[in-house]
Amino acid sequence: MIVDNISHWKTYNLGPAWEAVFAFLSELTADAEEKEYRIDGDQIFARVMSYETKEDFAENAVLESHRDYADIHMALVDSERIAVWPTETLKIKTAYNPEKDAEFYVFEQSASLQLSMYPGTFALLLPQDAHMPGLHTGNVGTTAKKVVVKIAMDLLQL
Secondary structure (H helix, E strand, O other): OEEEEHHHHHHOOOOHHHHHHHHHHHHOOOOOOOOEEEEEOOOEEEEEEEEEOEOOOOOOOOOEEOOOEEEEEEEEEOOEEEEEEEHHHOOEEEEEEOOOOEEEEOOOOOOOEEEEEOOOEEEEEOOOEEEEEEEOOOOOOOEEEEEEEEEEHHHOOO
């Protein structure tokens, strides 16, 4: 996992795909259209979305991890909190589905690692980082707008 300000992205030398992602993110503005953007076909793509933030124990809060793609989350408008757990500490709720590149976990208790994401802050979440995004940073129900970039793991020079 990496959490930093977008102005520091060059600190991490993760290869040409990393550079392509941040070329895209650097140009993205708060008024970006909510849709899917193809950066490099099925290897690198992004989704811009808005939603109301929620509490971690909300029924619709999702605790997930991915294997084939890393996630790069970045807030565009307002803020959200992302709770993060090591995958090996969780009980599986729904087994890994390779078509959706997702495994879901049982929420039992709040994570000790909580990322407060504000515009300009990004988080790279790797397969070992189970995460629950979309949580409030203060007031439940705030409308946050964000982008999630999916980047094929084999493109990252880790």
